[in-house]
Amino acid sequence: MSTLSTDIAVIGWAQTSMVRHTDKSETQLLLDAITGAITPLGLTRADIDFTCLGSCDYITGQAFSFVSNLDAIGAWPPKRDSHVEMDGAWALYEAWLRLQEGDIEIAVVTGSGRSSTGDPALIYPMEMDPYFLAPLGADPLTFAALQARAVIAAGIADERSMAEVAVRSRGTGDVETLLTEDFIREPLRRHDVPPITDGAAAMVLATGERARQLVERPAYITGFDHRTECHNPSFRALDDSPSTRIAAEAAGLGTAPVEVAELQAAFSHEELLLRHVLGLGDEVAVNPSGGALRENPIMASGLIRVGRAADHIFGGGSRALAHATSGPCLQQNLICILEERS
């Protein structure tokens, strides 16, 4: 098996303004995000060798919804292009694999979705086991609450540490006051759950020399892996996240310390569980961006974690970790390690 190239880097990214509810269509959001990502690098759409989009028909409310997103790419002349029905972080994985082939230099990946379009409590049950769980309307808040209970029972979190995560992430609020709020799905309170956010993100990858021509400090992808677990949460130990552990090990987390970890933890207890599973000590800055608890644009949230981790490298840092997740109770987890090169 040949060695993976670590000479592929994130060289820039952009996101649209993150709002509770946007008037823009998904295609408009994407257009802005892509233009925002490539323009500062002096690139035009003609320079892009490969595009991979991440989005989800059921979030958008239309079959083949990603087809009109092609308009945002400027796929003329025709582009090498693909699409995943997953968060943009997995679109990044596909592009990273593609760039390993060595024949192309620049890729753009995106994540987009308008979370405000439909009610997540009604949409997300449709991703659950179609025979036993979807017909009960088993919703993400319920599953998150059940996992939170398990995580608390295992001593990995408690309502106070969860509130502290929320306050730190949002940069506002007071733990004592938050703890007096009612539960919305015990043991979760409003501050423990993510906001609904509309937005899109686009990221630029480049290989080797091209990356170094375009920016001073590329953020090199030195480890990248993702794993899935059994689907039904009732078959799993919810106080653990084995796929996160396996992905992190395969991505080489253990070989050196990270300064920053951007974790796609939409719920406060998830951050505590992920910290625990990843073995991140207090010296690691977790979600300095505020993470998904502050802004949670579905299908872009994971990609933005990579973007924030890349920002750390752009700004002078040495090593950062980004995590993305999909499915109920952290069913699928992705780990991307970014490094400077001296």
Place this chain on the structure above:
Amino acid sequence: MTRFVESTITFPYKRSLGPVVGAFMTALTEKQILGIRCGDDVLVPPMEWDPATGAELPHEFVEVGPAGTVESWTWVASPSEQHPLDHPFAFALIRLDGATTPLLHAVDAGTPQAVSDGMRVAPRWRGTREGRIGDIICFVPGEVSETEGEDTGGAAEPVTMMDYNASITYRNPIPEAADRATEASRDHRLLGLRCPTCGRVYAGGRGLCPVDAIELGPECEVDLPHKGTITNFAIVTPVQYPGQTETEPFVRAFILLDDTDVIIPYSAVIELPADEIRVGQRVDAVWASPAEETEEGGGMGGSWGSLLGWIPNGEPDLADPDLVNRIF
């Protein structure tokens, strides 16, 4: 001020269950709950495969419960329309007696104070059971199963299918360009947007140039002629499905607007039967009167805003062999 359009996607899906889920659902109609043996474990709900390895499981069913123990739960104070109960309840992971894994279901306990880890619960069965997880309406505190309504007994035949009705309502914004084009159509104007970079003109409310990937704002607006030529068409024989509105073959025509390169695709035609449509036919736009109700701008083609369609205007056909290629 952006307008939004609501659309509901709803469909009665019919799922085939396969041998394991089918056995489980059939047993539910008999007020029995089955698990499946997986090594030393009994999996509930039963799976066709070992969740850890993917290996096929032999069909060794084990009857479990009907009572069980709550392992974990969370209170649902405001149930959604998809939830099993319409008043507050607990979603719980319930380990039925004899099972290794818990089953997610609702517990109807009245108040969260009445729910606790370790409490015993038993099913409340639906009187008329079809073979679906909802044949168990919910679980209730205690050891004793209940049946709600008249018990009409088990299924006469093994259950092999299951219905699933999902109805999701979406609110999507109408992009400004589409809205302006619809508004302009009320004044019987056909609005186009000219891309300042490549010069292509886009009609039908399309607010961006896909070649240059830029948005086209009101400053790009041009008025388009109301006369054109049919370049191509589709004659669709309708297929029936829930939501279908057509019963007869219908036409969607492509209209090349005079003195432009603009094609209006998938347009409705008026007073032009499907068997008389021709490439090269000259047509005029037909507008709705202010009093007529019209649809929003067309995702499916047909009428668009106040533009009802196109009508033959009697001019001689254009004989240009290249016309049929003018599709986009």
Place this chain on the structure above:
Amino acid sequence: MSTPPVAVVGVGQTHHKSRRLDVSFGGLVREAVFRALEDARMTMSDIDAVVLGKAPDLFEGVMKPELYLSDALGAVGKPMFRVHTAGSVGGTTAIVAASHVQSGKHRTVLAVAFEKQSEGNAQFALGSGRGASLGAGGAFAPFIRAYIQRSGAPEHIGWKVAVKDRLNALKNPYAHLKIEDISIEKVKASPMMWEPTRFLESCPSSDGACAVVITDEAGANAAAADGRPPAWVLAASSRSEPPSFPGRDPVRPAAAIQCAADVYAAAGITDPRRQIDTAELYVPFSWLEPIWLEAFGLAEEGEGWKMVDDGTTELGGSLPVNASGGVLSSNPIGASGLLRFAEAANQVRGAAGEHQVDGAKVAIGMAYGANNQYFSTWAVGSSLHPFE
């Protein structure tokens, strides 16, 4: 090729039917998966990653089915990936799976694609539930009309393709449609759907799945040494173009021409008509065969219909197209593209059974999606350097 060689060592598919009422979702995909693993003499534990492809989730009403199917596909503890590129998705699934191996990150990857569309209604899903849907074929009718006008093709060409593919399907044990008495007259007499395309010139709606095992050079050589020749992936490409803008030509789409050029250049194919022994082209409506023959350089512009007319593309002809019966005979939408790629691989492995093209050494599989916008193509060979 500059990238490490990869090859197909196992292919499996279901018996495609209008309704597979005998299986659950998991049961349907596992049927194809276990056949592919058996063909590869492997088990789930040999698979390092799974790539799932499927058309819109609205077809079955299960969102992100890779989540539910993770354990069914033996993917627990492994990477699980889901692609969706409209009708070309099955092809993209194979390409992304190959990319997983080519990268050097994964040794053996399972590509799976399926559709259980009888659970919903494809026409409904295509129109997202609104009335007056153009239906599956409505969008293509104008393209076909333009092709016929440009090429001067006689009206019977579409009927001939329909008959050819259904006759081929009689030799494919997995094919959905088995119309024993298929004939030109029968096709002509069938109801008009989207003028000029009649019912018997249109694809069926099928439930089905396809699975392909792709592995690295060492794995492929091991299979060859074991008397099971692999299909080497000579080249692959995916190209897309926007849906609609003045200057777009859906009859000779630039994305198709570019996709073919990418593949031919990387595979060393300079004379496609002579160097390619057989092709599996995505033809859901009969007239797309001459259209794709031309766009993919297997026929000169305007001449594709002649290859249909003179029998070139029949099973016994000099360039058989869709020896498997093609999309016209089996169409589980998400899987149809992968079936093209898989059938092409089977041809160069000598594993196509009764519909084997004798001596096939180089084959192409091609899939397209949306309004002739998304194209995925691969070229496979019985050896890594078939032209030397």
